[in-house]
Structures are given as C-alpha cells and as structure tokens.
Amino acid sequence: MILNLSLVKLQMMKLLPKIKKILLNAFIIFVLSLLLFEVLYRNSVIDFYKAETAHLNSEADLATTSADFLVFGDSFSATAKEINYIDKLREYNPEKRFVNVSVPGIGIRQVNTFASSKIKKHHPKAIIYQIYVGNDLTDVDHLWNWEKFSLVRNIYWGISDYFLSLSYLNHKLAAFSPRVTSRSYTMATDEFRPEYYDERTKRFLNFDANYFNNALMLKAPFASRYETWLAEMHEFLETIPQEIPVYLVWIPHCSQVNSYYRNNLNEIGATFEDEVAIQQSDYPFLAKASKDLQTYTNVIQINPLSVFQVNDTNDNRLYFANDPHINNEGNTVLSDFLQSELQLE
Known part of the structure; x- marks a missing residue:
C-alpha cells in the first residue's frame, strides 16, 4: 500500500x-x-449589438441612409415597444424616420465604440442622446468596495473599466439571469414593496446611502467620475458634424420628482442630504454639463424634470413602483414633451 x-x-x-x-x-x-x-x-469591427437594434427597429429603419433622428441611449430608450417613448414619437410622426440604436446596460464609453459607424451609415438629420442621471457616472468608472461587494463583483467591475468588451459579455449573459424573470413580475406590481425593489439600486445604496444625492450633486466620489464622463461626451460630440443638431435628453432620477419616490427609497436605505437642491431644474450634474458643453453650438439640452414633477400624481405615477425606470405613463409624458421640444408639431 x-x-x-x-x-x-x-x-x-x-x-x-x-x-x-x-x-x-x-x-x-x-x-x-x-x-x-x-x-x-x-x-x-462587427455590429455587436445587431440583435438589440433589430428588436427596436424595422428593416426599413435599419436600411435607411437618411434618418431624421438617430437615437443613442440605455434601457430607458431600449424598453419594450409597447411603452417606449421613441415608438410613441414614431406614432405621432409617421413621416419621420427614427433609428433607435439604444442598448440596455451601456453608457457613453460603450456608445463611443459604435457611434461613428452608425452616424456614417444612417446620415441623421438630428441626433438624440439620452442621459440617465441615476447611473451614467458609474458606467464610466464602476464603484467597488472589498467590504461591501463580493470578490467576483469587485474583480469584474475593476477589470471592466479597462476591458469594455466585458460589459458586452455581461450584457449577453444577463439574458440567462433569473433576475430578468423576477423583474417582469416586480415591475408589473403597482404597490411599493421593499423586498421587490430593484437589486441594482439596493447595491448602490449598500455602497453609500447618499449615492443618488451625491451623484446628482457631483459630490465625492462622483466629481472625478464626472470629469471622465465629460471627456467621453467630448469624444462623442467631436464625431458629429456641426450642422447636425444633438439633443441631450436628461432622464431624471425618481427621487428628484417628488416625496413619494424619496420616501420609498428611504425605506430601502437611501438618504438625501440635499433634498431641495436635487429637485431644482438646475441641479449640479445637469448645470455643470450644460456649462461645460456650451462650446458645441449644435448641442441642445432637454430637461423634462419640471414636466415630470407636474405630471406625477397619486393617480398617475410616471415610474414603476419597484424600479427606477419610467413606466408607460412616464414614456407618454416624455414623448409629448419631446414632441414639442424637438419642434415636431
């Protein structure tokens, strides 16, 4: 033996x-x-997001070489056709050609990998770039904390800031996540339930209870992330000919709209040190970006915050009860607002 x-x-x-x-x-x-x-x-080199854009557009849209509007955005602009504000604009303006190349889960860094090729292909008369103030600053530089997040998540976030392709792989793998199935139920629930609320939001708040407050106010650690975001925005805007108007559409975070959402977020651990300031139309993130991008004469800032504040009521909520995305009513209010701001009427 x-x-x-x-x-x-x-x-x-x-x-x-x-x-x-x-x-x-x-x-x-x-x-x-x-x-x-x-x-x-x-x-x-190849169209990595071909499946996503095919889902959001008709074959004629994707084949056009003269789009009226080319739309870049994240999940707010890539939501289901039944509620999507871009599809509502299509309904309002059947004579206009909207090409929507938005992709869930991406930010300005990912957009910059394909923006130039899409602009060259579709030759848009105007461009819409949708900004979401709730997480665009972390999309350019992820939050990671060895004490509060798992080893795997910290490693992924750390590496993905340098290897952008990892975010693409994660996006594709997300289709197999059980979270996708669970969200289809929780987002359809009109009653706020802390246990149902979006897990990503809870993760942000686990990092810092003042996460949303500080992002909107450009407080640490978001001041430095803003500079990274701004550099990426410069890169994006530099690819666009000056004669093409660029509409930057700022989607508010629900906490900016009214106390209903802030109170709900309080229940899952959020705090708001600057409650009054984040509700102002000139909150620091938007105000500083407007100032820093004013050299681009073709850029038009579109801020629907005050319109959301007026239209969000007890009987007509604009955001899902357990998710920070806008619902059908929110998309309708946004599309009506854009119909006017884009001078489509």
Whole structure:
C-alpha cells in the first residue's frame, strides 16, 4: 500500500511540470483572446449589438441612409415597444424616420465604440442622446468596495473599466439571469414593496446611502467620475458634424420628482442630504454639463424634470413602483414633451 502511494506521488511529481505548462498556455491563450476581442469591440469591427437594434427597429429603419433622428441611449430608450417613448414619437410622426440604436446596460464609453459607424451609415438629420442621471457616472468608472461587494463583483467591475468588451459579455449573459424573470413580475406590481425593489439600486445604496444625492450633486466620489464622463461626451460630440443638431435628453432620477419616490427609497436605505437642491431644474450634474458643453453650438439640452414633477400624481405615477425606470405613463409624458421640444408639431 505504501509502495503504491509512493508510485502515485512519483507520477504526480512527473506530471506537475506538464500541468503547469498547460495552465500557463491556457492563461496566455485566454489573455490574448480577451485582448483581441477587446480590439474588435472597441473598433466595432462587427455590429455587436445587431440583435438589440433589430428588436427596436424595422428593416426599413435599419436600411435607411437618411434618418431624421438617430437615437443613442440605455434601457430607458431600449424598453419594450409597447411603452417606449421613441415608438410613441414614431406614432405621432409617421413621416419621420427614427433609428433607435439604444442598448440596455451601456453608457457613453460603450456608445463611443459604435457611434461613428452608425452616424456614417444612417446620415441623421438630428441626433438624440439620452442621459440617465441615476447611473451614467458609474458606467464610466464602476464603484467597488472589498467590504461591501463580493470578490467576483469587485474583480469584474475593476477589470471592466479597462476591458469594455466585458460589459458586452455581461450584457449577453444577463439574458440567462433569473433576475430578468423576477423583474417582469416586480415591475408589473403597482404597490411599493421593499423586498421587490430593484437589486441594482439596493447595491448602490449598500455602497453609500447618499449615492443618488451625491451623484446628482457631483459630490465625492462622483466629481472625478464626472470629469471622465465629460471627456467621453467630448469624444462623442467631436464625431458629429456641426450642422447636425444633438439633443441631450436628461432622464431624471425618481427621487428628484417628488416625496413619494424619496420616501420609498428611504425605506430601502437611501438618504438625501440635499433634498431641495436635487429637485431644482438646475441641479449640479445637469448645470455643470450644460456649462461645460456650451462650446458645441449644435448641442441642445432637454430637461423634462419640471414636466415630470407636474405630471406625477397619486393617480398617475410616471415610474414603476419597484424600479427606477419610467413606466408607460412616464414614456407618454416624455414623448409629448419631446414632441414639442424637438419642434415636431
């Protein structure tokens, strides 16, 4: 028995260098593959988001070489057609061609990988870029904390700030997440329930109870993230010919609209040190961006906050009860507002 164990140990010692070599080669292949994929993604060598844009547009939309409006955005602009404000604008203006290339879960850094190619393909007369103040600053530089977040999440967030293609892979894998199924139920529930509320929002608040307050006010750690976001916005705007108007549509966070949403967020741990200031139309994030981007004469800032504040009532909520996205009523109010602001009437 002792002899057999010795033989096994001897064989393992002989195999160990081979195993190390195999693992090292596998690691090198993985890193090189990731680097190659990153290069392909950043240069938009192929249309990585072809499936997403196909879902949001007709074949005629995608084939057009003269769009009236080219739309860039995240999940607020890539929501279901039944409620999407872009589709409502299409209904209001059947003679206009809207091409919607919005993708859930992306930010300005990802948009910059394909914006130029989309502009060259569709030659838009105008561009809509949708900004969401609730998380656009963390999309350019993720929050990570070894004490409050898991090891895997911290590693992913840390690496994905350098490898943008990881966000694409995560986006694709999200389709298989059980969260997708659970949200279809919780977002359809009109009653606020802390246990139902959006998990991503809870994660932000676990990092800092003042997360949304500080993002809107550009307090630490968001002041530095704003500078990163601004640099990416400059890159985006520099790709657009000066004769093409660019409408920056600022989607408010629900906490800015009224106390109903702030009270609900309080129940899941949020605090608002600057409650009055974040409700003002010139809150710091938007005000500073407006000032910093004023050199672009083709940029028009569109801020629906005051319109949301007027139209959100007990009988007509504009946001989902357990998710910070706007619901059908919110999309209707936004589309009506844009109909006027874009001078489509």
